[in-house]
Amino acid sequence: xxxEKSIYRLKQAIMRRIPDIRVxxxxxxxxxxxxxxxxxxxxLITTRVLRRPYFGVWLASAQGNPLRHPLIAEAVVKCAKAxxxxxxxxxxxxxxxxxxxGASTIEFATALRTAQIAPYLMYSVDPWDAYLDxxxxxxxxxxxxxxxxxxxxxxxxxxxxxxxAMVSDVCRQIRGRSEEMLPLLQGQQFxxxxxxxxxxxxxxxxxxxxxxxxxRPGGYLCGDDLEMQLHELDPEFVTKHAxxxxxxxxxxxxxxxxxVAIAVEQFFGRPVSSYQGFWVVRWTGEKYEDVVLSxxxxx
Ligand SMILES: C[S@@+](CC[C@H](N)C(=O)[O-])C[C@H]1O[C@@H](n2cnc3c(N)ncnc32)[C@H](O)[C@@H]1O
Numbered sequence: 001x002x003x004e005k006s007i008y009r010l011k012q013a014i015m016r017r018i019p020d021i022r023v024x025x026x027x028x029x030x031x032x033x034x035x036x037x038x039x040x041x042x043x044l045i046t047t048r049v050l051r052r053p054y055f056g057v058w059l060a061s062a063q064g065n066p067l068r069h070p071l072i073a074e075a076v077v078k079c080a081k082a083x084x085x086x087x088x089x090x091x092x093x094x095x096x097x098x099x100x101x102g103a104s105t106i107e108f109a110t111a112l113r114t115a116q117i118a119p120y121l122m123y124s125v126d127p128w129d130a131y132l133d134x135x136x137x138x139x140x141x142x143x144x145x146x147x148x149x150x151x152x153x154x155x156x157x158x159x160x161x162x163x164x165a166m167v168s169d170v171c172r173q174i175r176g177r178s179e180e181m182l183p184l185l186q187g188q189q190f191x192x193x194x195x196x197x198x199x200x201x202x203x204x205x206x207x208x209x210x211x212x213x214x215x216r217p218g219g220y221l222c223g224d225d226l227e228m229q230l231h232e233l234d235p236e237f238v239t240k241h242a243x244x245x246x247x248x249x250x251x252x253x254x255x256x257x258x259x260v261a262i263a264v265e266q267f268f269g270r271p272v273s274s275y276q277g278f279w280v281v282r283w284t285g286e287k288y289e290d291v292v293l294s295x296x297x298x299x
Pocket of ligand 1: 129179
């Protein structure tokens, strides 16, 4: 994971110097293609020899910003401890929308285990199938993700990863699109919901509405990829790029996810507490409150 963080930081430094999304995308695709043979060897050694979870360039299994991991771990433990302090019985139930190869799944599950929160269950909803719209997202990287989701390689790695991390006993997979699967969860409540599925604005809004229905008062609602919030951006620019997975803000030179920025601000009607793109709020039963995280291990 530390090499993942170093590569991420290096990429951030390069991005700041090249304020053109097409050049950055081409460079990133080139890097991924060149790193592929090394990624494959590392994947084989990690999964077959060391029998450890693998997240790297192979199958694009390292998704998102690795600096968020300590934050999502802190958030889930904070939520579980608050529940314990409320004296609530029964298992702590966490739900994730969008699991890919299991990086966030494992982060949540191991954080809960380390904090000795028991019993708990971690549900992951994901179709593990091609979902990225190739017209608005024509990059090689996205085409490869779609291919490896459609041929089952990503799901196989997810299963292998949660077994290697020794959390498969507490993980439950719900295979299907959130818009089809979540409405089936009637009469169920979750303590913690993490939204990281399809990033198109309508899809994020739909997931947030379902998450709210499933969240118990006192529970946390959170998600990924909120690098910039709508009030920091030019609304016209964001609307123009709404259907693209990522865009580069011409004013700050920062990369952000337009769909997430639009949907989150529209849903909450205000900016929310966010750290390294990971955002988190607490549902009181009447309103959402910000959640303060320590940022330990992130700087
Ligand atoms: C950015 S990845 C998730 C990354 C993961 N949380 C991690 O930390 O590595 C997005 C995931 O959302 C899933 N997805 C796409 N559309 C979805 C939908 N309609 N419902 C649920 N999941 C969806 C994709 O299959 C993909 O695995």
